[in-house]
Amino acid sequence: AQTVTQSQxxxxxxxxxxxxxxxxxxxxxxxYYLFWYKQPPSRQMILVIRQEAYKQxxxxxxxxxxxxxxxxxxFSLKISDSQLGDTAMYFCxxxxxxxxxxxxxxxxxxxxTINP
Amino acid sequence: xxxxxQTPKHLITATGQRVTLRCSPRSGDLSVYxxxxxxxxxxxxxxxxxxxxxxxxxxxxxxxxxxxxxxLHSELNLSSLELGDSALxxxxxxVDSRYEQYFGPGTRLTVT
Numbered sequence: 001a002q003t004v005t006q007s008q009x010x011x012x013x014x015x016x017x018x019x020x021x022x023x024x025x026x027x028x029x030x031x032y033y034l035f036w037y038k039q040p041p042s043r044q045m046i047l048v049i050r051q052e053a054y055k056q057x058x059x060x061x062x063x064x065x066x067x068x069x070x071x072x073x074x075f076s077l078k079i080s081d082s083q084l085g086d087t088a089m090y091f092c093x094x095x096x097x098x099x100x101x102x103x104x105x106x107x108x109x110x111x112x113t114i115n116p
Numbered sequence: 117x118x119x120x121x122q123t124p125k126h127l128i129t130a131t132g133q134r135v136t137l138r139c140s141p142r143s144g145d146l147s148v149y150x151x152x153x154x155x156x157x158x159x160x161x162x163x164x165x166x167x168x169x170x171x172x173x174x175x176x177x178x179x180x181x182x183x184x185x186x187x188l189h190s191e192l193n194l195s196s197l198e199l200g201d202s203a204l205x206x207x208x209x210x211v212d213s214r215y216e217q218y219f220g221p222g223t224r225l226t227v228t
Contacts, residue, residue, distance in 0.1 A: 035216060044118075045206060045219035091159065102210075103149065103161040103172055104217060 002027045002094050006107035013082055014115050020067075021077045021110045023092030029053075031097035034068065034075045035104070040088040048090070051075065053097070079112075087114045119143065120220035122207050128226045134195040137223045139207030141188055147171070147210045148190040149217055150182055154203040165190055166212070197227045 003026045013019045025034070036048040051059045051068050058066050063083075067076045079086055092107040119142035129135055141148050150162040161174035165184035176182075179197075184190045194201060204224050208217035 033216075037219075042221075043204060043224075044221050045208075046118075047216055047218065050216050102147070102164055103174055104151075104159075104208075105161070106159040108158050 002029070002096070002105045004092050004094050004105055004107035006090075006092055006110050008110045009108070010111045010113070012113040012115060015082060015084060017082055018078060018080050019082055019112065021079075021090050021092075021112065023075045023077070023107055025073050025075065025092070025094050027073070027094065027096075029096050033095045033097065034066075035093040035095065036064070036066070036077045037091045037093060037106075038086075038088045039091065039109070040085075045091075049077065082114045084114050084116060086112065088112060118218040118220065120207060120209050120218055122205075122220035122223050124223060125221065126224045126226075128228060129197060130228055131197055131199060133197050133227075134193065135197065135225065137192040137194070137205055137207075137225075139190045139192070139209075139220055141190070141207075141209030142218055145209035145211055145218075146188065147212055147217075148184055148188070149208040149210075150176075150190070150192050151206040151208065151219075152203050153206060153222070154200075157203075159206075162192070194225070199227050201225065202227045 032053045034051045038046045063080045089109045093104040121140045146167045162176040164172040182192045204222045206222045207220045210217045
């Protein structure tokens with residue numbers, strides 16, 4: 001079974017700083033997807049970024065980028081020029097590449113606070 | 117707005133009761149997933165449907181059941197409710213199982 005570990009329960013940075021959230025996972029699969037989801041105080045789950053394991057290039061979405069290290073099974077999220085609206089719980093998630101049956105396996109989350 | 121809708125937003129009920137949570141996926145999405153988010157268990161996958169058929173099951177209790185209807189909306193039925201069933205229940209949808217899942221706003225269930 002796959003497991004996802006987020007070792008930082010809480011982080012806090014000043015506005016405009018860069019912050020990196022860590023995520024490691026355990027799997028014997030070779031093809032899979034990794035995601036970061038954001039859950040602000042509204043509790044809505046919002047997709048931030050996605051990475052396919054077969055792609056060597058790290059995914060980037062505006063101020064959000066990932067550092068995907070397949071051999072190390074590591075998938076960190078970097079938020080540049082952090083904004084107050086980035087304050088949220090961030091969940092790392094794993095999904096096997098499998099047509100048909102599918103599920104997301106989530107880490108325990110990192111609570112990120114951006115201070116003014 | 118993800119395009120996934122869930123009703124009701126909040127539900128308060130007593131132990132032993134039965135409730136039904138409803139989800140409408142994004143237009144064009146055939147897969148629907150249900151997740152439970154509780155303080156002690158985190159986010160856990162319950163069940164997946166694809167175009168009306170059950171495709172995957174997670175740690176879903178026998179007291180819980182779900183279905184997906186021909187119009188692709190889905191319902192999650194929770195019966196013989198216990199205090200520990202209090203949680204946020206999310207529905208998510210995707211075009212098919214190879215693509216990212218988009219989440220609805222969730223239904224907060226409180227069992228008293």
